[in-house]
Amino acid sequence: MDIIEKALQTASKSHEGQYRKNTDIPYITHPVAVGMMLLEAGYSEEIVAAGILHDTVEDTPLTLEDIKKDFGANIAKMVEGSSEPDKSLPWKDRKEHTIEFLKTASEEIRAVVCADKLHNIRSIIRDYEKIGEEVWTRFNAGKEQQKWYYTNVVDSLGTQSTFDLLTELQDEVDRLFWELA
Numbered sequence: 212m213d214i215i216e217k218a219l220q221t222a223s224k225s226h227e228g229q230y231r232k233n234t235d236i237p238y239i240t241h242p243v244a245v246g247m248m249l250l251e252a253g254y255s256e257e258i259v260a261a262g263i264l265h266d267t268v269e270d271t272p273l274t275l276e277d278i279k280k281d282f283g284a285n286i287a288k289m290v291e292g293s294s295e296p297d298k299s300l301p302w303k304d305r306k307e308h309t310i311e312f313l314k315t316a317s318e319e320i321r322a323v324v325c326a327d328k329l330h331n332i333r334s335i336i337r338d339y340e341k342i343g344e345e346v347w348t349r350f351n352a353g354k355e356q357q358k359w360y361y362t363n364v365v366d367s368l369g370t371q372s373t374f375d376l377l378t379e380l381q382d383e384v385d386r387l388f389w390e391l392a
Contacts, residue, residue, distance in 0.1 A: 214282065215250075218260035219243065221281065225271035231334070233349040241330060242266055248326040252376050254319075261289035262323045269294040285319075292320035293327060302351050306360045313367035321368050325376045328364055332383045339391055358388045 212220075222242045229238035246263035254262075260282060267273040268290055279287035292312070295305045313324060335357075338346045347354040361384045368377050 214256050214260045214286075215246070215263070218246070218263040218282070221273070222263050222267055225267045225273050229270065238266075238270075241334075244330045245323070245326045248329060248376065249322060252322070252326075254322055257283075257286055258289065258319050258322055261286045261293065261319070262326050264290050265293040265323055265327055269298065289317075289319050289323055292316055293323045303356075306352075306363075310360075310363045310367045313364065314370040318372070318374075321371070322374065322376060324364075325368050325374070325380055328361065328368075329376060329380045329383060332361060332380065332387060336383065336387050336391065339387065354388075361388070 223239050226238045226242065230236060231238055231241060242263045242265060245265060246259045249259045249262040264278060264282070264286065268275050268278065275287050275291055278290050295309065297305070300308075309324075313321060316324070335346060338349075344354070347357070350357060352360070365377070365381050365384055368380070
């Protein structure tokens with residue numbers, strides 16, 4: 212079985228019964244969309260698989276050791292770099308850690324994180340166009356904090372270099388927080 216198919220099966224099983232934040236949309240749509248973005252952008256099968264698996268360690272019982280055993284050390288490292296290390300910390304602390312980490316992260320990790328954030332921001336835009344400002348009530352942090360976070364993530368992702376997915380993310384962040392706002 213190829214690695215993308217295996218990642219799809221693993222993520223589907225791991226995220227079974229989960230839904231996108233305050234919606235009736237099955238959660239698996241998010242990691243699949245992230246993987247598809249990476250595939251369309253021309254990234255390797257390993258990076259695509261990491262994109263599909265990026266939330267498994269953070270949001271399911273799957274461990275980094277499980278990922279390493281089933282997919283190898285490189286994919287496990289990308290999944291680890293795309294995950295928040297300690298979900299028990301306050302929102303702002305977790306986000307500040309991510310912003311700092313991304314400044315020096317590998318190109319592969321930055322690609323996975325960028326695709327993740329790009330899908331998230333597009334989902335927010337779609338919902339914003341339907342329900343307006345109410346969209347911000349779905350999150351632990353409101354609009355201004357989300358604006359701070361996404362703006363800083365874009366800057367951090369571009370610290371070492373720019374790439375096509377990052378340009379798309381920048382455009383969508385600008386659209387959500389400056390054009391639609």
